[in-house]
Amino acid sequence: MVVAALGVLAIVGAGAWLAVRAREARSAVEALRVDGKTLQSQLQAYDLTAAGETLTRVRADAQRAHRLTGDPVWGAAGYVPVLGRDLRAAREVSAVMADITGAARPLEQALPRLNPSGSAGDQGQLDVTALRAMADAMPELSAAVSSGAVRVNELDPSGLRPEVADGVTTLNAALKSARGPFADAVPLLEQLPGMLGADQEKTWIVLLQQDAEARGTGGLVGAFAELRTQDGRMRLADAESRGKLDRGPLIPASAVPSSLRAHYGKDLTEWAGFNASPHFPHTGELAASGWHARTDQQADFVAGVDQNVVAAMLAATGPVKVRDVTVDSSNAVNFLSKGVYARWQNPGDVDAVTTELVEAVFGKFSKGEFSLPTLIKSLREPIRERRLLLWANDDEVESQLEQLSISGTIPGDPGPFAMAVINNGGGNKMDAYLQVDTRYDPGTCINSARVGQISVTLDNTAPKDGEGLPSYVNVRTDLIQRGYTGKAVRDGSNRIVLDIYGPVGSSAVLTQLDGTTTVPVTGTDNNHPVWRLSIPIAAGQTRTVNVVMSTPVVEDDAGQIPVVLSQPMVKPATSSAKPLTACKTSSVVGG
Structure with missing residues (x-):
């Protein structure tokens, strides 16, 4: 975002005063561009000591640019036809950059104290006081980034000079992409000192x-x-x-x-x-x-x-x-x-x-x-x-x-959702060869319900007859417990307990295994209905489960992309989803 500001602030001013101010602003922005690139490289290399020093210079560069473009004369020139649009853009962007770097000021002292070479060299100790300083600064910094994203987004690049428009567009994209990560960092940083025993073991x-x-x-x-x-x-x-x-x-x-x-x-x-x-x-x-x-x-x-x-x-x-x-x-x-x-x-x-x-x-x-x-x-x-x-x-x-994905929560709110959950039912290690694919089709509307489908494909990629697999991996403990012996208990097959989690408030209308109707065991977890099937699967076999479900319609949900979560597997699970279509206010099929 620092580098993107260059194209916005480098404007040739009108008149003698504006020409002088514009030259000084270009000088400030050039320094901002150079220091911004240096800061980016230092952060990527985790040279936090140097990054703290460079961040101080970046703040000074941004404040200088803001002073040069923020006085009343520059502001008045912003109303001059044609040229004024560029000047107003420069003024707004410089203000945004000054706000963001000002909010980041506490990091200038905190970053060097978190330098990796120091933290790993002192018996793995991290400076929890510095972490707390970062945590205290993050809400204001996140708010500055979020506010900056809104303000830059309101600038219309279509009426600006090409070099200014490119800068606005690039900075707008940078702020939008940074907005989420900065917001997500706040709750974790707030708790990190406590996690590391800042107050007690x-x-x-x-x-x-x-x-x-x-x-x-x-x-x-x-x-x-x-x-x-x-x-x-x-x-x-x-x-x-x-x-x-x-x-x-x-x-x-x-x-x-x-x-x-x-x-x-x-x-x-x-x-x-x-x-x-x-x-x-x-x-x-x-x-x-x-x-x-x-x-x-x-x-x-x-x-x-x-x-x-x-x-x-x-x-x-x-x-x-x-x-x-x-x-x-x-x-x-x-x-x-x-x-x-x-x-x-x-x-x-x-x-x-x-x-x-x-x-x-x-x-x-x-x-x-x-x-x-x-x-x-x-x-x-x-x-x-x-x-x-x-x-x-x-x-x-x-x-x-629980605001973060690291919590491993399953969201309990209404909305299009699916997750295929595998629990090994064979008492073996054969899930290393299992490929799982989940597809979510929200379907169409019938009266006040949306009738859609969740499809889960299970592919056992184990070698034929379990050839070459260690007996500890290949065993069917479930069959042995039922009295089976011989090749049948070590043939590369498995038994999968499949739980399909559906949208909150939904119900299964039809459940099929490989096209044949079956009746699942039903349950509930964190408000979600759960439909369970116990599925034997041979080596090399592919099996497919389809659940046709009825889900209450949520107002204005057209275009929403369903949430499809994947369970961690040795072979990473795959998924796909179709967006929701609009429901017609009709007593018959809509969508």
């Missing part, structure tokens, strides 16, 4: 979810880490396999709504299945409840991570060695999804190796042996894919987090 439970055996929030919890944060430092207190939790006591399921307990049953009381719902706040509540029952201690935060997050962390720490196997960012996903099962056949060994990996990675973070810039960059995609999830035991903090 905090206990974190980090769950490693292994997506090869799917669960609603990602995968089966294979290992966990207990972390403590205080004064900006993180300490690894413990790392264990889930087996330690399995020894009991059971998780008190009363922590979640009765409607959820009715649908997911006793799975919610067991550490092997408590994260069956995709709504991560449920998982957080259950984990904290189970932790308290086990230790009589409070877990302040619960985080869920999967193999992609571990890979991002390894990008920041560098490789670790686990039982003579070097695991790094390039092979971590494959190692945790498939490789660990191929190398170690005994389930106890798999759990032990997974735990050792968790301990090694978090141990490096505890010692400050990581690159903060690399971590931030590497986590962008896992966060976007809902692979890093966070819950807070404090209601006020949690309400702030």
Whole structure:
């Protein structure tokens, strides 16, 4: 946005006074352009010490340009025909830039204190006072960016000189794109000092979810880490396999709504299945409840991570060695999804190796042996894919987090929505070979309801007959428990428990599996109706579930794009949606 201001402010003034002022304004804007590019490069390189100094110069450049274009004479010249439009644009843009850089002033002192070379070099300590200063500044900065976006958007580039119009258009786009991220950063930054133990020590439970055996929030919890944060430092207190939790006591399921307990049953009381719902706040509540029952201690935060997050962390720490196997960012996903099962056949060994990996990675973070810039960059995609999830035991903090995608919430408001949720029903690791695709067609209107369809395609990409797959991966535990033996229990097949989440207030009119009508088990989760089918699927087989649903019409919803969320899977799930069409006020089919 700084660079874009150049094309707006570089205007040749009219008359001797305006000519002088215009030359001075061009000089200020040129300095703003140069310093703006330098600042951008420094922020991308996370050289925060230099960025703080450059931000001070950028503010001075912007204020100088604002002074030169903001006095009464320049303002009066803005009403001159033709030329006045350019002068008014210059005046408005310079004011916007001065407001934004003025609001960012506290960052000039805070950024150097958060420089990665310092934070990772002092046992991983982050300066929580500097973080708090940033948090205090962010609401005003976010408001300045938001206000600036509105003000620049009101400038009509069609009547401006080409170089000025290009600058207005570019700056307008930059402010619009920055508006959302700045607003999103406010709640997280406000809570971050507390998360890092600025006021008192905090206990974190980090769950490693292994997506090869799917669960609603990602995968089966294979290992966990207990972390403590205080004064900006993180300490690894413990790392264990889930087996330690399995020894009991059971998780008190009363922590979640009765409607959820009715649908997911006793799975919610067991550490092997408590994260069956995709709504991560449920998982957080259950984990904290189970932790308290086990230790009589409070877990302040619960985080869920999967193999992609571990890979991002390894990008920041560098490789670790686990039982003579070097695991790094390039092979971590494959190692945790498939490789660990191929190398170690005994389930106890798999759990032990997974735990050792968790301990090694978090141990490096505890010692400050990581690159903060690399971590931030590497986590962008896992966060976007809902692979890093966070819950807070404090209601006020949690309400702030639930404004962000990292909370893993399933929105409970009316509107077009769909999500295909996979829970492994075969007792194996075959979900590493499952491809899920969800399509949402909002359909047309009949009376006061919209009749649409959610289609979910399941593709088992496992090799024919399960050839070459480790027995631990390929086993059908569900069939063994029913007395089956032989090839049938290790043929690359699987059983999928599919829960389709529909729009709030909707009901299923027709449910089909591969074109044959069937009756789903129905339930409710966070206001959403849930339709469940238990689906056997052979190696190489594709199966399709269609749910035709009736949804109450919401006024003025035409053109709205449905929300289709994807569960984290080893093979990333895909989705598509059609926008809603307008409903006709008719007693017959509309749309």
